[in-house]
Amino acid sequence: MSRWQTQPLLEVEHLTMRFGGLVAINDLSFTVGQGDITALIGPNGAGKTTVFNCITGFYKPTEGRIALRHGEQSIWQELPRATQASGRKWAKGGSSLWLLERMPDFEVSAHAKVARTFQNIRLFQGMTVLENLLVAQHNPLMLASGWSVLGILGFSGYKKSEKASIEKATYWLDKIGLIDRADDPAGDLPYGAQRRLEIARAMCTDPVLLCLDEPAAGLNPRESLELNTLLRSIRTDEGTSVLLIEHDMSVVMEISDHVVVLDYGTKISDGSPSEVKADPKVIAAYLGVEDDEVEEIEAEVAS
Amino acid sequence: MSHDAPAAAPSIDWSRTLKDAVITGLIATAILGPFIGLVTVQDMEHRLILQTRWPLFLALLAILVVGRLLLQIFVWGRPAKPKRAPLALPPSVERIAAPFFIGLLFVFPISVLFALGPQGSIKWIDNYGIQILIYIMLGWGLNIVVGLAGLLDLGYVAFYAVGAYSYALLAKTFGLSFWVLLPLAGILASFWGIILGFPVLRLRGDYLAIVTLAFGEIIRLILINWVDFTSGYAGISGIPRPTLFGIPFNASDNGFAATFGLEFSPIHRTIFLYYLILALALLTAFVTTKLRRLPIGRAWEALREDEIACRSLGINTTTTKLTAFATGAMFAGFAGSFFAARQGFISPESFTFMESANILAIVVLGGMGSLWGVVIAAVALVGGFELMREMDFLKLIFGTDFDPTQYRTLLFGAAMVGIMLWKPRGLISTREPTAFLKERKAVSGSLVTEGHG
Ligand SMILES: Nc1ncnc2c1ncn2[C@@H]1O[C@H](COP(=O)(O)OP(=O)(O)OP(=O)(O)O)[C@@H](O)[C@H]1O
Ligand SMILES: [Mg+2]
Numbered sequence: 099m100s101r102w103q104t105q106p107l108l109e110v111e112h113l114t115m116r117f118g119g120l121v122a123i124n125d126l127s128f129t130v131g132q133g134d135i136t137a138l139i140g141p142n143g144a145g146k147t148t149v150f151n152c153i154t155g156f157y158k159p160t161e162g163r164i165a166l167r168h169g170e171q172s173i174w175q176e177l178p179r180a181t182q183a184s185g186r187k188w189a190k191g192g193s194s195l196w197l198l199e200r201m202p203d204f205e206v207s208a209h210a211k212v213a214r215t216f217q218n219i220r221l222f223q224g225m226t227v228l229e230n231l232l233v234a235q236h237n238p239l240m241l242a243s244g245w246s247v248l249g250i251l252g253f254s255g256y257k258k259s260e261k262a263s264i265e266k267a268t269y270w271l272d273k274i275g276l277i278d279r280a281d282d283p284a285g286d287l288p289y290g291a292q293r294r295l296e297i298a299r300a301m302c303t304d305p306v307l308l309c310l311d312e313p314a315a316g317l318n319p320r321e322s323l324e325l326n327t328l329l330r331s332i333r334t335d336e337g338t339s340v341l342l343i344e345h346d347m348s349v350v351m352e353i354s355d356h357v358v359v360l361d362y363g364t365k366i367s368d369g370s371p372s373e374v375k376a377d378p379k380v381i382a383a384y385l386g387v388e389d390d391e392v393e394e395i396e397a398e399v400a401s
Numbered sequence: 402m403s404h405d406a407p408a409a410a411p412s413i414d415w416s417r418t419l420k421d422a423v424i425t426g427l428i429a430t431a432i433l434g435p436f437i438g439l440v441t442v443q444d445m446e447h448r449l450i451l452q453t454r455w456p457l458f459l460a461l462l463a464i465l466v467v468g469r470l471l472l473q474i475f476v477w478g479r480p481a482k483p484k485r486a487p488l489a490l491p492p493s494v495e496r497i498a499a500p501f502f503i504g505l506l507f508v509f510p511i512s513v514l515f516a517l518g519p520q521g522s523i524k525w526i527d528n529y530g531i532q533i534l535i536y537i538m539l540g541w542g543l544n545i546v547v548g549l550a551g552l553l554d555l556g557y558v559a560f561y562a563v564g565a566y567s568y569a570l571l572a573k574t575f576g577l578s579f580w581v582l583l584p585l586a587g588i589l590a591s592f593w594g595i596i597l598g599f600p601v602l603r604l605r606g607d608y609l610a611i612v613t614l615a616f617g618e619i620i621r622l623i624l625i626n627w628v629d630f631t632s633g634y635a636g637i638s639g640i641p642r643p644t645l646f647g648i649p650f651n652a653s654d655n656g657f658a659a660t661f662g663l664e665f666s667p668i669h670r671t672i673f674l675y676y677l678i679l680a681l682a683l684l685t686a687f688v689t690t691k692l693r694r695l696p697i698g699r700a701w702e703a704l705r706e707d708e709i710a711c712r713s714l715g716i717n718t719t720t721t722k723l724t725a726f727a728t729g730a731m732f733a734g735f736a737g738s739f740f741a742a743r744q745g746f747i748s749p750e751s752f753t754f755m756e757s758a759n760i761l762a763i764v765v766l767g768g769m770g771s772l773w774g775v776v777i778a779a780v781a782l783v784g785g786f787e788l789m790r791e792m793d794f795l796k797l798i799f800g801t802d803f804d805p806t807q808y809r810t811l812l813f814g815a816a817m818v819g820i821m822l823w824k825p826r827g828l829i830s831t832r833e834p835t836a837f838l839k840e841r842k843a844v845s846g847s848l849v850t851e852g853h854g
Pocket of ligand 2: 147148
C-alpha cells in the first residue's frame with residue numbers, strides 16, 4: 099500500500115466547484131500522503147489552480163469536503179463526527195482534524211498550517227527580501243509584541259522573538275542562496291530567485307502542507323534542478339508534505355511520489371509516477387486525442 | 402532637433418520656438434480672455450454689468466508667452482541631462498537631521514519671542530507654528546492609512562471633526578478637563594474609524610475612496626443638521642481652554658501669569674499651545690516609527706503591496722486594515738480636540754471636504770509613507786498659504802483690489818501638477834526598510850506599490 103492510502107494528511111472528497119454554468123472541478127477526490135511530494139497535473143484550464151484555491155480557502159467549494167490532519171492517524175476515525183459538528187476544527191487527545199472548506203483563506207494558513215505560492219508570483223515587491231520573510235511570521239510576532247502594545251513600549255520579550263524571526267529568515271535565505279541579497283528589494287531579484295523566495299516565505303509560516311502552483315514555470319534547467327533539491331529538502335529536513343502543480347513532466351517524474359491527473363475538472367488518473375505515465379487516458383489527455391482513440395491506445399499499450 | 406545631436410553645441414530652432422510662442426498666446430487668449438479679461442459685477446440696482454480687465458489679462462498673457470519662450474530656449478532646447486538618482490536621505494543624515502529639526506522646533510517660539518516681542522510673535526507662533534504643526538500631525542496620521550496601509554481615505558476630516566466635537570461637547574456639558582478628554586476624543590474617533598471601517602473595507606481602490614468621501618460628508622451634514630446636539634451652523638463657542646495641569650491661562654489670581662509672577666500676556670497661552678501640539682505631533686511620529694518596525698506596521702505595508710499574498714500568509718486583512726483606520730483616526734481625534742481647545746469655537750465650516758483634500762495633498766506631495774515628506778509638504782503648503790497673506794506688496798503691482806489669498810487654490814493646483822510631473826511619487830519617494838541584515842538600503846520608489854485600497 100502506498101503512503102497516500104495508509105497515512106493521509108489531506109483528504110479531498112467529492113470536491114465540486116462551479117462558476118455559473120462552468121464546472122471547473124467535477125466530483126474530485128484524492129488524498130495527499132504525509133511526507134509525500136504529490137503532483138497535481140493536467141492540461142491548461144483543467145482546474146488545478148482552482149483546486150488549490152479551494153484547499154487554501156480562497157474559493158468556497160460548491161460541494162465537497164477537504165479535511166486536514168494534525169497529529170495521529172487515528173483521528174481520521176473522528177471525521178464523520180467532525181463533519182456533523184458545525185465547527186472548523188475537531189480535536190481529540192492532542193490530534194485534530196481541520197475542515198478547510200469551512201475556513202476563510204487566512205485561517206487556513208494561520209491555524210490549519212497550509213501554505214501556498216501563486217502561479218504568477220506574489221511577492222511584496224517594494225519590501226526587502228528579509229522583510230518578505232518577516233511578514234510571513236506575522237502571527238507569532240504579533241503575539242510576541244502583545245498586539246503591538248508591548249512592542250511600542252519596548253518590552254524585551256518582543257526583541258527576543260524578533261531576533262528569533264530574523265534567525266529563521268536567515269536560515270531560509272541560506273537555504274535558497276539569497277543571503278547576500280537579504281537587504282535588496284524583492285522586486286529587484288531575477289525571476290528564478292523570486293520563485294525561490296516565494297517558497298521560502300511560505301515555509302516561514304511553519305506549514306504542515308506546502309502547496310506550490312507551478313514552481314518551475316519559467317526556470318532554466320539549472321534553476322529547475324536547484325528547485326528539485328530544495329523541494330526534497332523541504333520534505334525530508336522540514337517534514338513538510340508538498341502538493342505541487344506542474345507542467346514540466348520531467349520535474350514531475352523526477353521528484354514526485356504520487357501523481358493526480360486532472361482533465362476538464364475530472365480526475366482521470368491517480369497513482370505513482372510510473373503508473374500514471376503508462377495510463378493511456380493521461381497520454382490521450384496530454385496529446386489531445388479523441389475519446390474513441392483512447393481505446394486504441396489502450397490496446398496498443400496493453401499489447 | 403538638438404536632442405538628437407548631443408555632441409554639437411545646442412542650436413535653437415527659432416522658427417519652431419516662435420511658432421510655439423504664438424500658439425501659446427492664442428490658446429491663452431482663448432482661455433484667459435473670457436475668464437480674466439471680462440468680469441461681471443452688480444451695480445447699485447443689482448443689475449449685472451460687464452466690465453473689462455484688459456491690463457490684468459495682458460499681464461498674464463505676457464507671463465505665459467514669455468515664460469514659454471524662456472522654457473523653450475533654456476530648458477527644452479537643451480539636450481536632456483542624465484536622470485539624477487531619486488532623493489533619498491541616507492540614514493546617517495536622518496540621524497543628524499532629526500534631532501536638529503526637533504531642536505529647532507523646540508527653540509522656535511522662544512527665539513521668535515526674543516526677536517519680535519510678545520505682540521509681534523503671536524502671529525508667527527500661532528499662524529505658522531501651531532497651524533503647520535496641526536497639519537503635520539494630521540498628515541502623519543493620514544499617512545498611516547494612505548501611505549502605509551495603502552487605503553485611499555478621502556474623509557479623514559470626519560475623524561478630526563469627531564475629536565473636536567467630542568472635546569467641545571463633553572467639556573461644555575460635563576466640565577471635564579482637557580487632559581481627560583484628549584485621550585477620550587482619540588478613543589471616540591478611532592471607534593468611529595472602526596464603525597466606518599467594518600462596512601467599507603471590503604471595497605477597494607476608487608470605491609473605498611468614494612465611500613470614505615461620503616462618510617466625511619455625512620458626518621459634516623449631521624453636525625449641521627442635528628441642531629439640538631451640535632447647534633448646527635452656529636457652531637459651539639465658549640469651549641473651555643486647556644490648562645497647564647489645572648493652572649488656567651488668564652488674568653485671574655490663580656492664573657498662569659500670577660502663579661509664576663509674570664505679567665499677564667496672551668502669548669503665554671499661545672506658547673503653551675505650541676508646545677502642546679508639538680508634543681502631540683512628536684507622539685504621532687514616535688508611534689508611527691515604532692509601529693512601522695513592529696509586525697503590525699509591516700503587515701500594513703505588505704497589505705499595500707499585495708493583499709492576496711498577505712492572506713496566504715495567515716494575516717487577517719480585515720483586522721489589519723481596521724487597526725490602520727483606527728490608529729489614523731485616533732491621531733485625527735487628538736488633533737481635533739486640540740483644535741477645539743485652541744480655537745475656543747468650532748463649527749462645521751472647519752471640517753469640509755477641502756480639509757480632507759489638503760491633508761491628503763500633504764501626504765501625496767510629501768511622498769506616501771514618508772514622515773519627512775509630510776513635514777516638507779506641510780511647511781510648503783500651509784506655510785505658503787499663510788505667507789500669501791503677507792504679500793501686500795503685490796497690491797502695488799496688481800492694484801489695491803488684488804487679494805493674493807484668492808490665488809491660493811491656483812498655486813495649490815499648480816504645485817500639485819508640478820509635483821505629479823517631476824516627482825510623481827512625491828518629494829521623498831524612497832522607502833526605508835523596517836529591518837535589515839547587513840545594511841539598510843533605501844528601496845527605490847518605483848518598486849513600491851501605491852496600494853489599491
Ligand atoms: N474565479 C473564476 N471565475 C470563473 N471561472 C474561473 C475562475 N477561476 C477559474 N475559472 C475557470 O475554471 C477553469 C479552470 O481554471 P484553472 O485556473 O483552475 O486551470 P488550471 O488547471 O490552473 O490551468 P493552467 O494550467 O492554465 O494554470 C478555467 O476554465 C477557468 O476559466
Ligand atoms: Mg493554474
